[in-house]
Amino acid sequence: MRIVVLVKPVPDPASGSERLGPDGRLDRAVAPNVVNGNDEFALEAALKLVEAAGEGEITLLSMAPANAPETLRKALAMGATRAVHVTDAALAGSCAVSTAAVLARALRDLEFDFVLAGIDASDGVGGIVPAAIAAHLGLPYLSYAQRIEPDMTTRTIRVRRTSPTGYDLLEAPLPAVIGCTQALGEPRYPSLKGIMAARGKEIVTRSLADLGLDPATHGANAATTALLDSTMPPSRGATEIVRGTPDEGAARIVDFLVERRII
Amino acid sequence: MGAIWVIAEPGPDGGLARISAEAATLVRELAAATGREAIGIVVAPDPAVAAADLATYLAAVWAITEPAATDHAWSAVAARHVVNLLGTEAPDAIFVGAGADGRDVAGAVSAQTGLGVLVNATAVAWTDAGPAVEMNVFGGKLITTSGFTAGRGIITIRPNVTTAVQADTVGRIEPRTADGPAALPLVRVLERVSEAGAKAPIEEAKIIVSGGRGVGGAEGFGLVEDLADALGGAVGASRAAVDSGWIPYAQQIGQTGKIVKPELYLALGISGAIQHKVGMRTSGAIVAINRDTDAPIAEFADLFVAGDLFEVGAALLTRLRARSG
Secondary structure, three states: OEEEEEOOEEEOHHHOOOOEOOOOOEOOOOOOEEEOHHHHHHHHHHHHHHHHHOOOEEEEEEEOOOOOHHHHHHHHHHOOOEEEEEOOHHHOOOOHHHHHHHHHHHHOOOOOOEEEEEOOOOOOOOOOHHHHHHHHHOOOEEEEEEEEEEEOOOOEEEEEEEEOOEEEEEEEEOOEEEEEOHHHOOOOOOOHHHHHHHHOOOEEEEOOOOOOOOOOOOHHHHOOEEEEEEEOOOOOOOOEEEOOOHHHHHHHHHHHHHHOOOO | OOEEEEEEOEOHHHOEOHHHHHHHHHHHHHHHHHOOEEEEEEEEOOOHHHHHHHOOOOOEEEEEEOHHHHOEOHHHHHHHHHHHHOOOOOOOEEEEEOOHHHHHHHHHHHHHHOOEEEEEEEEEEEEOOEEEEEEEEOOOOEEEEEEEOOOOEEEEEOOOOOOOOOOOOOOEEEEEOOOOOOOOOOOEEEEEEEOOOOOOOOOOOOEEEEEOHHHOOOOOHHHHHHHHHHHOOEEEEOHHHHHOOOOOHHHEEOOOOEOOOOOEEEEEOOOOOHHHHHHHOOOOEEEEEEOOOOOOHHHHOOEEEEOOHHHHHHHHHHHHHHHHO
């Protein structure tokens, strides 16, 4: 079983310090980079599938700045086999659509039965890249996965897609692209052994030229969107703290809701 | 004359999703203000109900009958037709919802057409260079405005950005076919499963009552549900409550769950850690009930009631029921 997991290093959202740099792009240096949360759920799902199958390999694919291997090592320490790191100065400032085009091109050089991707990333929260990659490759896209069941004998995959009232059970032939959610299960912590092993694992670097892509038509030069302006949201104002009996608290809430014309 | 499209997403019982009614309202206003044509597009096994609904918002609706949507995931089916339509049409903007179906359509159409995508719009204006799309980024800490380098593209729009308002006159419905070369594989739906304990979708709710670790268990969510019922709202949860198995993942608000912007967010026993805060900080009003006055939510709620959530919640329920009774 050969699985590719897409991994995006993002500024740690728990730091609460994400911001745009002076160039209007995400300031990636403002906080330590971590593996995007939803990508960790994808990787954990891949690890469990390989463990259950008793065989298989997991290739991480990441399009990220030059320092990404620091973050990729953490994902390798969880148990992935190797990583492919697409990096190029011309890629800084890519939009989601141009990112998907480059990742799709990189996937054409990899052998896989299916691709797992986090359903969105904590920095951009667009949630369109996995669908776009699948469309580029002409592969089925099964999204919002809460359970993933590949069948290597029939070469099909079943996915429970989260719906507002439960789930839809989807089925597609392999290869396929799957968008992964937290409902797949909590990611493991890397073991000491895993951390040691990750040091020796291969991280292959690919530039745009390596992928046969022209910087004039890919990456930042192909960006389909541009930042026009940014402003701070208006302050919420001070918090009103109410202490007292439960009924006094409840009475104040009702008054507040009336003041705000909510009830 | 240029055009602005809305891709209508399927709602309950073959009707129109509420997000699509909201998007249609916004598109009608934008089209009127800029001298463009507003067109709604419905793709369904039987588009009649949704098309009739959409025509109460828009002057023109294209209804595409597609039997494959019966037992295939809707997004790839719809994306195929949209891509085929784009073979001969060139709208200035295409609107879809920013939820699961809308994102899947936007991604697929962008890859097949090269159109850019601006995501999670909270407001859209029109400039000489095309749409200017406002969005909250970094969990609501910053508001950005972005445009398309080509002047046109796809916009995913958040729920509750506008209120759905029907037009003065009912629009015309035109059956369309959109055959073509779009090479998007469809995905079969074997079964659609409704789970016990499933709640109303939270992204569209005007009022959300949400429970966290402090609720203590699945039975504790009874009070959360009662308060939601009394307020006419939906039930949400923090990740702690979902991870504990007290409530389904579909109700989770926060970084790896849903991002919501209701008029009222009532948080019970939620500390307001950053992972939760990014999912709800742009809510209209935030009210928290929590024993711990040092909890982060005490710093960004509008009203923080210090106390036991069950005691305060029960008293609040009594007062709300007395008002409505």
